[in-house]
Amino acid sequence: MNILEQITAFKRQEVAERKALYPVKLLEQTIYFETQPVSFRKYLLRQDLHGIIAEFKRKSPSLGIINAHASVERTTIGYMQAGASALSVLTDAQFFGGKNDDLKIARKFNFCPILRKDFIIDEYQIIEAKSIGADVILLIAGILQADEVNKLAAFAKSLGLEILLEVHDREELERTLTDQVDAIGVNNRNLKDFSVSINTSKELAALIPDKFVKVSESGISKAETILDLRTYGYRGFLMGEAFMKTSRPEKALASFIETLKTDKPIFA
């Protein structure tokens, strides 16, 4: 089994256990069912920000432990103060060392779009995303059939959430593209073997219709890469490791943003 297959097998079990422990009725009583989500799309298109989606990630199957000590509160507040456009919080415990509470804490302290980073295969996880205060969910084409993407995206929309659809190649993009999603994320990392190539974003750019916000995900560590990807139409840049591997991720983001600032308008 490759890592994606292992993760989805584990998720099926996890979802079944959670459904029994925390029934939907209970989740629907949380305060976030009453509150209006913040638009991910809008924040990524803002002229006064740089499009960085700053991720809180403690470990990953490709790197192992990235940062065992960072505080979610200090890091996410610092990310926003440094000028991030949105936050991404890993909630998967088994493979990424995250938890739902991490996202809840990020929500409590920040008014900005928050992406729930997890492996969604069931509507239950979308209700859960809403109940912990997420604004946008990730759907990964590599683990879903086209009809599943459609159904899950429509369901997320019905709860007011936005959807980032992640693809890694042309086949995934063409097979799953649907009007139900708001943004397309091209993952530069191949989750089957962990290899990373920024060219993946460049190659797929022209195949993504303009009405979707284009996001480039993974393996980004240089300002030049962002400036280059903007010329391909990318408006969102999902970055984790580059910041999280330092002892103060929020400071690393602040210095990174300094290197991104130019006199020219962000989008020509």
Ligand SMILES: O=P(O)(O)OC[C@@H](O)[C@@H](O)c1c[nH]c2ccccc12
């Ligand atoms: O840490 P990086 O290389 O900057 O990548 C961040 C993000 O793109 C990556 O964590 C990611 C992209 N898609 C995912 C799906 C699940 C878990 C994690 C991911």
